[in-house]
Amino acid sequence: MNNADTDLRISSANRGTKITLQVDGVPCTAYEGETVHAALLAEGIRVLRIAGKTGEPRGIFCGMGICYECRVTINGVPDQLACMTLATDGMQIETR
């Protein structure tokens, strides 16, 4: 986690209700209306998975459901696109 990059939430933006996600077993704050990928980024979580062959880290790339780089396990269902999923209270997210 990069401290300089946390607190990326724009102060002037309208936010929904505060909610809590479980990311790799750790509670993480988010707001209704945020997509999972954005909520993770705001918490400084940038590595979402590891590429199979090279073992390289991967994160957000297209942000619009095209590149499949941001796939994570959500509520036990693997390979969900973090950028196309809205965060909901109590959502269980597993990266890597």
Added chain:
Amino acid sequence: MKQAYDVVIVGSGVAGIAAANTLAGHGLEILVIDENPQAGGQILRQHCRVTDGFWEFDPRLERSGRTVSTQKIVQSLRPVPRPKGITCVHQARVLGIFPDRQLLVHVPDPLCPGSSVSGCMMEIDAGYLLLATGARERFLPFKGWTLPGVMSLGAAQILMKSSGILPARHTLIAGTSPLQTVLALEILKNKGNVTAILDENHFAKKLGLLPLLKHHGFLAGEGAMQMLSLMIRKVRFRQGVRVTEARGKNEVTAVVTADLDRKGNKIPGTSQIYSASALAVGHGFSPNIELPVQAGCALDYDADRGGWVVRVDHALETSVVKVYAAGEITGIAGAGKSFVEGKLAALSILEKLGKKTGPDRYAQKLVRMQKQQRGYASFLNQLCQVPASAYEAIDDDVLICRCEEISMGEIRKQIAKGFVTTGSLKKATRCGMGRCQGRICQPVLFDILLALTGQTPDQTGSPSFRAPVKNVPMAAFLHP
């Protein structure tokens, strides 16, 4: 959701919304399918947050008969109660289009009978089908473009527009796209920092393209105003510079650049290093042609329209009867063309169905507006275009296919062996067979093939796509 609709529209961006509103009020059952959680596509995503109603554009937009700017389209959008006959389904993916316009659709959990976390499959019959699937960004790959923190220009904007979150405290912006300045202004508006804008285009190239903006003179002014406000905010702006490498262990921490000569070739010994926690980069746009190709629609290649585009007649009907296309998939030209084509396609369908749609004058105006967009399309696509030499110069250790992790070296090797068509190179390398099904690497691979072989687009061949065109869990097929 029903099993059959008079008209099914795939995509609820500018073209899809314009079409749905034009079709409404004629007693038709219309289904709008979109894979995003909300309507609006990429341009209107911030303005379509309400999910219960619908949207319409101020009718004055088309009455003026003049070229429509993106800004005007955004400003003229307003929420309305959902018109009778329109059904919208979100987070649903059309996976295939079969004969007689039968659609295979993956729908999310809440719409499935019973319950299934993986969603379920539905077959839907479309009397008429309108494809408005939009566009994605394209890229010139460089070493380290897979590192977390390196993202598309659109991705950086989406984070801010959809979720109110900055891509990073300090963002470096690069590539060739007009999105660069738009993104920089958005970041500054939201109190983030722009490290620098590194534009690959030299000023002379941009100046040379200005005559193409015949009917869009205001856009040159708009661009100049954007540049001016960036200068006032003291944003560092460099032209004729290309990113050659993104460095970092688990995420990007530094970006290396090289200066370009007038032909777009790197000048040796000009490298510079920027410290960066995010790099937003893009090289223009590529139409989302997977579904039309799968449906059997003929394509045309036109670099001035963004590469392979769907062939349509004057009524926007594709080569497949009763299948229409509108917006970016018939040629990249921005929101103005999408708006006009969405309306025109809907009017064509209404005419075929024998529904009266008012005086011809209205349609004629739209056709004139559509024609005016062509100059802008050439401007936009030429501005974004990267010279062939840039593809030739990609180093062997650069990954081209991010999903299957195939390097430029492997691609060079297979091209040298004689795999010189889109189809054969895909089979020889697995490029485009990964999770994204070639959506990111296929346009790159095509440009690499043209650059390395000197073949024409027709010799190289258009891409093919089969159902399912998007990933879907097996459990969804098994759900009763």
